[in-house]
Amino acid sequence: MSDAKFEPKIVGFLCQWCSYTGADLAGTSRLQYPPTLRTIRVMCSGRVDPTFVVKAFAEGADGVLIAGCHPGDCHYNEGNYRAMRRYPLLLELLDQFGIERERVRLEWVSASEGEKFAGVVNDMTARIKALGPLNWKERSALYSGVA
């Protein structure tokens, strides 16, 4: 499955208060991480409806990163707790759809953790490279029209 030239497409939902700022810090600190991440800034990790995640996969993403403030640090007090509670259920559901757990990741990245952010993207990219492309539309019988 894995292809040496395969560059994963990872959709990153970053909370604007912590993780988006953390990603900014990674940039201004000139930290290297691969251009696999397509960032979408959201107000809070709690805003990331699981519908966004399945839509990303159906539309061609190979991985989805959800990043928010550390527990206790949410700008809205408990938005990130909502993300935290949904995440394991989402993993169970995606598992039943045949989507590997490594393709979805929830991380807490504060505004000062540029280094952690770059590390997460590096690590996630490597893991998804090893898994290979998801190609949902091509591999799903109903999308590819062989149904």
Added chain:
Amino acid sequence: MAKPKVAFYWCASCGGCEEAVVDLNEDILKVVEVVDIALWPVALDFKKKHVEAWKPGEVTVAFINGAVRTSEQEEWVKLLRSKCPMVIAFGSCAHLGGIPGLSNGTTRERTLAAKYFESPTVDNPTRLLPQRLTQVNGYALELPEFSASVRCLNQVIEVDYYLPGCPPTPEWIMEACRMIITGHLPAKGSVIGLEKSLCDECPRKESKPEVLKISAFRRVADSTPDPEKCFLAEGYICMGPATRSGCGERCIRGNMPCRGCFGPPTESLDIGTKFLSAIGSLLDADTEEKSAELAATLVDPLGTFYRFSLPSSILKNRLG
């Protein structure tokens, strides 16, 4: 003026939708007073050649129930579409994929193996499977193709209106008939039901606590819910928050939580992830470990959240 003609047809379904028509009771007499039934395989004898002989537009409306799994079903619904100016997807299976659509949670091969090899009531030592073509005494017998996935009706043909429910309720069936007869039709593609979520109409909504927390999941198979309390507050999975209202809350009144047969409201893209979003945030867990522990006790999230709607969901089916 001659009475308009209507057709009823069934695909991958249980027959419950046909039962729903019979359940109109005396009202069915009102229906046949104003329309003629031109096709109804479950009750009247018609052949495909009769339908092929229809002039286009001769039969005004086709009510089609059931999901589409076989090549025969596909041929029939395409034939009906080519003849009838209006097609109504009747019931959850035609509307969203329904119970047969749960087969999309596994592969075609696993579905056939479960049915023909592994079922405890099946004795099949030579591992025979139905074949497309079989020769018997020099005659070729043909069976329809069993496709890779289950599809809902609008994934095969254009659908004008949807009557949701497993099965649709007599009230909405009569309402649909009234709309057709009077010509007061909603916008094309409308689902004939209400727009808000079931919780909004729920007879138990007053019992929903201010802060709803789920500390353990419970199942109606193992315990009996309190007949007056909000199911979710007690830990029973009730699809109310993500399901279209209009069903008359029959399940709730029968002390059964909502299973989502009316599907999502119009604005919702995916009933399963919307419900996951709602229920996930209600878990009584403040650590990642506790969240994972609780999530692991929910039996079959895919089958529970998409009980009636897997083929019409965003992901539609499982990968091999």
